Structure formats: C-alpha cells, structure tokens
Amino acid sequence: MELRDYRAEVDTTRELVADARAGLTASPKWLPPKWFYDARGSDLFERITELPEYYQTRAEYRILERYAPDIAERTGVDSLVELGSGSSSKTVLLLDALRKNGTLERFVPSDVSHAALRGALSRLSVDYPEVDLHAVVGDFETTLEVLPRANTRMIALLGGTIGNMDPWQRDRFLRQVRGALDGGEWLLLGTDLVKDPERLRRAYDDGEGVTAEFNRNVLHVLNRGLGADFPVEEFVHCARYDGRRERVEISLRSPRAMRVWLDEAALAVELSAGEEIETEISAKFRYSGVRTELHEAGFELIDWYTDRDRDFAVALARAS
Structure with a gap:
C-alpha cells in the first residue's frame, strides 16, 4: 500500500x-x-x-451494481484508476467484479483530499489485501502524469464530475485522459442526464x-x-x-x-x-453529446449503461 x-x-x-x-x-x-x-x-x-434529493449517487450505484460484472468481463483490466475517488464507496462494486473476474492487480484512487484517501485506504487494505493500492493525493492532471504502467488500465471518473467542467475544459480533460492511455485501454465515465x-x-x-x-x-x-x-x-x-x-x-x-x-x-x-x-x-448530458465528445477526444463509445429511470448513465469507452 x-x-x-x-x-x-x-x-x-x-x-x-x-x-x-x-x-x-x-x-x-x-x-x-x-x-x-x-x-x-x-x-x-x-x-x-x-x-x-440527490439521486445521482443512488442511480449510479444501481448501474454499477447491475453492470459491473459485464464491465469487468468486457475490459479484463488489471489496473483500475479512479479520479476524484473520495471514499470509493461505489468503486468497490467494480473492484469486486474485477477480482471475481480474476484480473485485478492494482487500484489507484486519486483525490485532492488527503483525509478522504487515507480513510478509504484503511478500509480497502483490509477488504482487498491482495490488491496493490497506490493512492495519489493530487488533481486530475497530476494523477494522469504519474499513472503507473500496467498491462491494461481503466480510468474511472464517476459521480457526474465531468459535468463540473465547461465544454472546452471537458475537451481538454478527455484529450489528457486519452494521452495517458494506450490504444485499447478504457475509460468509464459517469454522466448525469437531462431531466425535469x-x-x-x-x-x-x-x-x-x-x-x-x-x-x-x-x-x-x-x-x-x-x-x-x-x-x-x-x-x-x-x-x-x-x-x-x-x-x-x-x-x-x-x-x-x-x-x-x-x-x-x-x-x-x-x-x-x-x-x-x-x-x-x-x-447534464444526452447520449449523442457524450458520444460526440468522446469521439473527438479519441475514444470509441462501447456501451451506455443507465438505471431504470434513465436518471444517470455510465459510459464505457475504449481508447482508439
């Protein structure tokens, strides 16, 4: 650790x-x-x-609860990198699915909060003793610059955090993520959807x-x-x-x-x-907009997972 x-x-x-x-x-x-x-x-x-009132976390949790096994099987990644991980409360669904799939070797949680990461690590080290935990206290750009090498990585940005960026910032960020990944590696992106x-x-x-x-x-x-x-x-x-x-x-x-x-x-x-x-x-996002933004940054949208009420979506994309 x-x-x-x-x-x-x-x-x-x-x-x-x-x-x-x-x-x-x-x-x-x-x-x-x-x-x-x-x-x-x-x-x-x-x-x-x-x-x-804050439906996003519950909706995204339900999506991952249902589709994490499919994501793990499709990607087969050995390293999961989470940007803005906080307590990593939802990420354990991905970690469990990847471990069950037999591929998980390393988890790289990243956050600007030292306290949040320290608390998450204390729990994760007990629940995943066989996983190499490599936590990074830093912003997105710093984390992308120091990503450890692996056979296949997946970068996850969950919680609708991408929505905190203006369109030009999203474009810059997605291009930075693409630059940090090799062709064939993965991005998992949580997006809150347009609604009432x-x-x-x-x-x-x-x-x-x-x-x-x-x-x-x-x-x-x-x-x-x-x-x-x-x-x-x-x-x-x-x-x-x-x-x-x-x-x-x-x-x-x-x-x-x-x-x-x-x-x-x-x-x-x-x-x-x-x-x-x-x-x-x-x-807030629509399918067509997310697909276009990913494509322009060098990603192919592979799947689009939503909850039953279509409040939220998790996009699975592969670096072209």
Whole structure:
C-alpha cells in the first residue's frame, strides 16, 4: 500500500491566492470548485450523497451494481484508476467484479483530499489485501502524469464530475485522459442526464441545507487560508437550471454591499448587494453529446449503461 501526496509538494497558499485573484477580480466573479474540498468539505459532500434529493449517487450505484460484472468481463483490466475517488464507496462494486473476474492487480484512487484517501485506504487494505493500492493525493492532471504502467488500465471518473467542467475544459480533460492511455485501454465515465428542471434544481438545493453549507465552505477556506474576512453565514446559496446550456449553475449571493479583505493576497474585493460569485456548474448530458465528445477526444463509445429511470448513465469507452 502506498500513498503519494503530490499536493504536499505544491504551494497551496500561492495557488489559492492566484485563483482568488483571478476569480474575484473577474466580472462576473467566480471561484474554482476544487476549493470546496478541505476535510470539512469532503465530509459535507459525503452527506450530500445520502440526501433524498440527490439521486445521482443512488442511480449510479444501481448501474454499477447491475453492470459491473459485464464491465469487468468486457475490459479484463488489471489496473483500475479512479479520479476524484473520495471514499470509493461505489468503486468497490467494480473492484469486486474485477477480482471475481480474476484480473485485478492494482487500484489507484486519486483525490485532492488527503483525509478522504487515507480513510478509504484503511478500509480497502483490509477488504482487498491482495490488491496493490497506490493512492495519489493530487488533481486530475497530476494523477494522469504519474499513472503507473500496467498491462491494461481503466480510468474511472464517476459521480457526474465531468459535468463540473465547461465544454472546452471537458475537451481538454478527455484529450489528457486519452494521452495517458494506450490504444485499447478504457475509460468509464459517469454522466448525469437531462431531466425535469425542478428536480435538477432540488438536487443542488436540499431541504436540510447541507448543499448550502457545502457551497459556503469555499468562503471558510478563503478565510482560513488567506486571512479573508467573508461574513460566511450571510451569503445566500443559489442554484438554478439553465435550460439553454442544460446545466445547473451554483453561486453565492452577497446580501449587501460589502468590502472583503484577503490578507495573504493583499486584495480588497468589492461586492454589491445581490452580486453573485459563481462556485460550480453541473452540466447534464444526452447520449449523442457524450458520444460526440468522446469521439473527438479519441475514444470509441462501447456501451451506455443507465438505471431504470434513465436518471444517470455510465459510459464505457475504449481508447482508439
């Protein structure tokens, strides 16, 4: 078992300063969603996945529960790489299927949260003592650069995380994944599907307010990491569905005009009453769009697995 922390080699304060400067001086203002995920943010997201409004996790779990054996038999991979793995709660279905298929040798979970990976590894090492566990604390790009060699690998990005990227970012990411794989290797991609707008909105604005706390956590990160003075609890969590772009847009709304000081960045941010800071998008997909994006990045869509209600899909693609 190995855990390599590539984030420890990065000056995270400098990175946070750069992102805060770029996003909070833009018009409209924005912040990258990667800063949600400190230890508290990771815990909050795990709570979100259990909420009744947040159907994605349950739908994807049902898909993997039903089709993981087919995926294992079709691919025959000996190494599974999961980007943004978190607790790897759904991934065990793939691990079990690959082990039963007799091919599994290595699992490479990757996440920006050291705490989430450490917790996952402690459980996985007990349940899969025969599997080489090679965990990577880092972002997607770092993980793709340090992928261990294997006979046949499959990279998995589950949970609809691909939807957090703009179209140009998705194209760049999928091309990076293709560049990290050899021809004939595999990609498993979870995608949330277009559906009733109100149902989509509720998935990001739950009745308990957990998603709102998760959203506001990015301001806690700025306060702690950059000595900022955001009045965090005053900010209003906003989630709306853009039907034209078929995506949920999430932001934090300033309740009043204010001036926020970020000490480490030596930056003053002026916010007007009602002004919003975009913190995340979550694009929703259709079969034809996913197939096209995969093809343009150098993948062939081999199969498209959905749950009974067609809420969610898992795409199995092979590097051309």
